[in-house]
Structure formats: C-alpha cells, structure tokens
Amino acid sequence: MKRLFNTAEQLVERGIDKRVRIAVTGLSKAGKTAFITSFMNQLLHVTDNDPLPFFKPVKEGRLLATKVSSYDELHIPEFKYKQSIGYLVNDQPEWPPSTTGISQAQLDVRYRIKNEWIRKVQKKSHLTIDIIDYPGEWLLDLPLLRLSYKEWSSQCLELIKQNISTSTTAWQEESAQLVYQQALSDENIAEISNGYKAFIKTSFTNDHTYNLLQPGRFILPGELEGAPVLDFFPVTDSNILHSDWDSLAQDSLVKTLEKRYNYYKKKIVKPFFKEYFEKVDRQILLVDCLEVLNGGYQNYSNMQFTLIELLKSFHYGQSNWLKRMFNPSIDKLLIAATKADHVPPEQHRPLEGFLQAMLQEARNDIQYQGIELETMVISSVKTTEAVMAEHKGQKLMCVKGIELESGEEVINYPGKLSEELITRNDWQEHQYDFINFAVPENLTNGILPHIRMDKVLQFLIGDKFR
Ligand SMILES: Nc1nc2c(ncn2[C@@H]2O[C@H](COP(=O)(O)OP(=O)(O)OP(=O)(O)O)[C@@H](O)[C@H]2O)c(=O)[nH]1
Ligand SMILES: [Mg+2]
Structure with a gap:
C-alpha cells in the first residue's frame, strides 16, 4: 500500500516537474561513481561553493539548500555518498572503488521560485x-x-573474429567439438559456459576492448554468482548459425541454450532496464576517450560500436506533463568526455571534436527525435593543473599532478589531439600517453574541484528551477 502511494506521489511530482530522474550511463571505469559523487557534492555545497558560474539558479542566488533524502523505494540500496566522498577528501585520498551492485541517490533541492506570478502565491519550491x-x-x-x-550469437562470432588475434582459447576449442543438434547434460553445459565466462573476462580485462561480448553479468555476476541462469554461451559455429532451427528437438543443445538466453533476458536484463532506465528524463553518457586514445584503432572502433548500440536502448523524445507521468522519455542527452583534467585546457576543444566525430551517427539519429543533445569535455574531480613545460625540445602546455601508479609528481604531455576523425592508417602515427592521476591531498574544505560541472548541472537540471 505504502509503495503504491509512493508511486502515485512520484507520478504527480514528475507530472508537475518537481522530480527528475537522471541516468548516468557509461562503460566500466568511465567515471560514473566519481561523477555522481561530484554532482551531489556540488549541489550539497550550493551555498558555500565558489560560484558555479554557468549554473544559473545558483548564480541568481535562488538555490537555498540541498539534502540527501532517504529513498522512497526501500528495496533499492542507498548510494553511499558519505563513504564515496570520504575516499576523496580524507587525509590519504583515494578514488572510490569500482562498483559491484546497484544503489540509488535521492537529493532534495529547495529553491526560490523565479516566475513572479507563481511567486505571488508560493515563494519556495523543491526539486x-x-x-x-x-x-x-x-x-x-x-x-x-x-x-x-x-x-546475439552471430554478433559474438563477428566480434571474436575482429578482436581475438591470439591463438584460440580453451573455450573456442571445446565449443568447436560440440554437436549442437544433440542434447548435452546440464553439468557439461555449465562447464563449457564457465569456459566462456573465463574467456570474456580475460578479453574484457586484458584487452579492455569494450566490446559487446556479453552478458555483462558473466563478467560481474553480483548476487547471481553460481546461479544456473548464467549457464549458457553463444553458438559460434557458422554452419549451425546459418541453418534452420525449427526442426531441431526441444532438448537439443542449441534449443536449450536459446531457452536459457531468453530466460536471462526476461528475468535479469528486462527488470534491470524497467526498474532503472525506463522512467528516465535526462541522461548523461560518460565516455573515457583517453583510454581509447591510448588503446589504438581497434579499441576505438570497439568502443564506438558498443556506445552506438547502447544508445539505441533508450527512449528519446520531447516531453510534456502527460508523457512525463505515464510514458517518460529522455528529452535531454549530454555526451561528456570525462577526465578532462588529463588534457591541457587548450586541447579540450579537439577532444570534444574527437568525441563528436566518434558518435556522429548516434548523435544524428537521436537529434532527429527532437531532443536537446550536447557534447562537453568535463572532469568530475580535477586532479591536475596546467603548466608550460619543455617536451622534446618544445615549450608546450602540459598537465601537472600526482601519478597514481608511482605516487610521484609528474608533468605530462599526453600528445596532440586531432579534431578530425582518425582513420586506421593515421592512428599508427598518433602516439598518446595518458597516465592515471591520484586524487590531490588538499581537498580539506570538502568541495571537489572540477571542470565544467556547473555547465553539466545547468544542462541537466537548470531548467527545472523555474
Ligand atoms: N583524473 C580523473 N580521473 C578520474 C575522474 N573520474 C574518474 N577517474 C578515474 O577513473 C576511475 C574509474 O572511475 P569510477 O567513477 O570508479 O568509474 P565507474 O564508471 O563508476 O566504474 P565501474 O563502477 O567499474 O563501472 C577512477 O578510479 C579514477 O582513476 C576525473 O574526473 N578525473
Ligand atoms: Mg562505479
């Protein structure tokens, strides 16, 4: 009953534009947790923060206070903001660890109403x-x-052909022996599927290719560790893939795998999407371009493919109160290159150009649906400062910070970024050297230094404070 009431309350709040749900999307290590922590941090310090010059409601002095409120939906764990910010600002700062489960944050912002007509009857409101x-x-x-x-199996086969240059893995050898038209015991299926899990885990971690070798739960199972729902794998025998499966027996291996795949989609993926991404109003896609630039052409084209496929999963479209209540869609999308503090400021523009070119096709398709889309180069936590320094006999703008691996102060010139779309041939000539930076030790006032988080706030929620 309480849940029903909460849902109804949420619907009304969404309809009257007092509630906004933001999807922070990004591949593993893109910087989602760091972003959410900084986003909350900036809002929680609206009254004592340096002016966030491009976040208009703050500039106009209308944001009064923000608090983290306990989440209405008790079945979803709360995002541990205090713990996360604790990592960043304590005496020996660290980056928050990689995320292993779902959590949700809810912020309440009180503000002074701008519209003078509404202000006559109500001075303050909340979002x-x-x-x-x-x-x-x-x-x-x-x-x-x-x-x-x-x-899905055909896609896996294609990705494997493109990416795996090394000798065949144990899983590939084993699966090549399988007779897909015949039945196989559950134990054998589990064994081969474990081989597939090991295979995608290695290609995910070692090559870090961002490819769509799913399922994602095979890489990080969470509470599903060891559950039979994760016992399946793709068919990578092209003869089987091109044959007709209608006449095959229900207990044949291929049909069993197909059933398990469909079960996984229905019971794991669909609820995940419905609960967290279906009712989204605004979206930010975080892209770690630096990892890709370091990684080379194949890495680039894998990430491009993955992100384009990913963006097709969301509903975009213009919004009005009725749609917001019953059939919400994303009416603003921000595509952001994260970790901009690795790049000297004069190269932010080329980095943005690179990001735009990488996602040109997806941007075009989404913009066609009439929504607002912007690209930006941002940093949730600024860890470096720009300095002029000599690099290979030339005076160049570099970044200075503490290198994460060595703990030493370094001055780094990451290479000259190109605004143009980089072709496979050009790529070999481009040598990039992005290094990881540690969180600086001087964040004692608890406010995170950033790059363009004010612009992010303005784009994502600025219009909601009317
Ligand atoms: N210099 C710098 N590094 C960043 C920034 N944001 C993230 N990083 C680095 O990127 C790493 C990954 O960031 P996370 O926020 O944990 O990434 P995530 O997307 O939450 O990753 P998963 O939880 O594994 O999906 C951090 O540990 C930092 O090393 C930033 O704004 N500046
Ligand atoms: Mg995370």
Missing part, C-alpha cells in the same frame, strides 16, 4: 533528483533486449 549507480559491465546487457539468441 527531487533521482540518480543511480551500478557496475558498467551490466549496461552491456541492454542491447541484448533487441537481439534474438541467433542474432
């Missing part, structure tokens, strides 16, 4: 912001919702 954090690996599952088992 509730919902935001969720989850492991990036799980996001890779969303595109599965559009694929049949056969289509």
Whole structure:
C-alpha cells in the first residue's frame, strides 16, 4: 500500500516537474561513481561553493539548500555518498572503488521560485533528483533486449573474429567439438559456459576492448554468482548459425541454450532496464576517450560500436506533463568526455571534436527525435593543473599532478589531439600517453574541484528551477 502511494506521489511530482530522474550511463571505469559523487557534492555545497558560474539558479542566488533524502523505494540500496566522498577528501585520498551492485541517490533541492506570478502565491519550491549507480559491465546487457539468441550469437562470432588475434582459447576449442543438434547434460553445459565466462573476462580485462561480448553479468555476476541462469554461451559455429532451427528437438543443445538466453533476458536484463532506465528524463553518457586514445584503432572502433548500440536502448523524445507521468522519455542527452583534467585546457576543444566525430551517427539519429543533445569535455574531480613545460625540445602546455601508479609528481604531455576523425592508417602515427592521476591531498574544505560541472548541472537540471 505504502509503495503504491509512493508511486502515485512520484507520478504527480514528475507530472508537475518537481522530480527528475537522471541516468548516468557509461562503460566500466568511465567515471560514473566519481561523477555522481561530484554532482551531489556540488549541489550539497550550493551555498558555500565558489560560484558555479554557468549554473544559473545558483548564480541568481535562488538555490537555498540541498539534502540527501532517504529513498522512497526501500528495496533499492542507498548510494553511499558519505563513504564515496570520504575516499576523496580524507587525509590519504583515494578514488572510490569500482562498483559491484546497484544503489540509488535521492537529493532534495529547495529553491526560490523565479516566475513572479507563481511567486505571488508560493515563494519556495523543491526539486527531487533521482540518480543511480551500478557496475558498467551490466549496461552491456541492454542491447541484448533487441537481439534474438541467433542474432546475439552471430554478433559474438563477428566480434571474436575482429578482436581475438591470439591463438584460440580453451573455450573456442571445446565449443568447436560440440554437436549442437544433440542434447548435452546440464553439468557439461555449465562447464563449457564457465569456459566462456573465463574467456570474456580475460578479453574484457586484458584487452579492455569494450566490446559487446556479453552478458555483462558473466563478467560481474553480483548476487547471481553460481546461479544456473548464467549457464549458457553463444553458438559460434557458422554452419549451425546459418541453418534452420525449427526442426531441431526441444532438448537439443542449441534449443536449450536459446531457452536459457531468453530466460536471462526476461528475468535479469528486462527488470534491470524497467526498474532503472525506463522512467528516465535526462541522461548523461560518460565516455573515457583517453583510454581509447591510448588503446589504438581497434579499441576505438570497439568502443564506438558498443556506445552506438547502447544508445539505441533508450527512449528519446520531447516531453510534456502527460508523457512525463505515464510514458517518460529522455528529452535531454549530454555526451561528456570525462577526465578532462588529463588534457591541457587548450586541447579540450579537439577532444570534444574527437568525441563528436566518434558518435556522429548516434548523435544524428537521436537529434532527429527532437531532443536537446550536447557534447562537453568535463572532469568530475580535477586532479591536475596546467603548466608550460619543455617536451622534446618544445615549450608546450602540459598537465601537472600526482601519478597514481608511482605516487610521484609528474608533468605530462599526453600528445596532440586531432579534431578530425582518425582513420586506421593515421592512428599508427598518433602516439598518446595518458597516465592515471591520484586524487590531490588538499581537498580539506570538502568541495571537489572540477571542470565544467556547473555547465553539466545547468544542462541537466537548470531548467527545472523555474
Ligand atoms: N583524473 C580523473 N580521473 C578520474 C575522474 N573520474 C574518474 N577517474 C578515474 O577513473 C576511475 C574509474 O572511475 P569510477 O567513477 O570508479 O568509474 P565507474 O564508471 O563508476 O566504474 P565501474 O563502477 O567499474 O563501472 C577512477 O578510479 C579514477 O582513476 C576525473 O574526473 N578525473
Ligand atoms: Mg562505479
């Protein structure tokens, strides 16, 4: 009953524009947790923060206070803001650890109403912001919702052909021996599926190829560790893939795998999407371009493919009060290159150009649906400062900070970024050297230094404070 009441209350709040749900999307290590922590941190310090010059409601002095409120939906764990900010601002600061489960934050912001007519009857109002954090690996599952088992298997086969240059793995050798038309015991299926899990885990961690070798829960199972729902794998025998499966027996291996794949989609992926991404109003896609630039052409084209497929999973469209209540869609999308503090400021523009070119096709398709879309280069936590320094005999703008691996202060010139779309041939000539930076030790006032978080806030929620 209480849940029903909460849902009804939420619907009304959404309809009258007093509640906004933001989807923070990004692959594993893109910077989602750091972003959510900084987003909350900036809002929680609206009254004692340096002016956030591009966040208009703050500039106009209308934001009065923000608090983290306990979440209405008790079945979803709360995002541990205090713990997360604790990592960043304590005496020996660290980055918050990689996320292993879902959690949700709810912020309540009180503000002075701008519209003078409404102000005559009501001076203050509030906005509730919902935001969720989850492991990036799980996001890779969303595109599965559009694929049949056969289509998914064909996609896996294609990705394996493109990416795996090394000798065949144990799983590939084993699966090549399988007779897909015949039945196979559950124990054997589990054994081979464990081989597949090991295979995608290695290619995910070692090559870090961002490819769509799903399911994401195979890489990070969470509470599903050891559950039979994770016992399946794709068919990578092209003869079987091109044959007709209608006449095959229900207990044949291929049909069993197909059933398990469909079960996984229905019981794991669909509820994940419905609960967290279906009722979203605004979205930010965080992209770690630096990892890709370091990684080379294949890495780039994998990430491009993955992100384009991912963006197809969301509903975009213009919004009005009725739609917001009953059939919400995303009316603003921000695509942001994260970790901009790795790049000297004069190279932010080329980095943005690179991001725009990488996602040109997806941007075009989404913008066609009439929504507001912007690209930005941002940093949730600024860890470096820009300095002029000599690099290979030239005076160049570099970044100075503490290198994460060595703990030493370093001055780094990451290479000259190109605004143009980089072709496979050009790529070899581009040498990039992005290093990881540690969180600086001087964040004693508890306010995180950032790059353009004020612009992010303005784009994502600025219009909600009317
Ligand atoms: N310099 C810098 N590094 C960042 C920033 N944001 C994230 N990072 C780095 O990127 C790493 C990953 O960031 P997270 O926020 O944990 O990434 P995530 O998307 O939540 O990753 P998962 O939880 O594994 O899906 C951090 O540990 C930092 O090393 C930033 O604004 N500046
Ligand atoms: Mg995380």
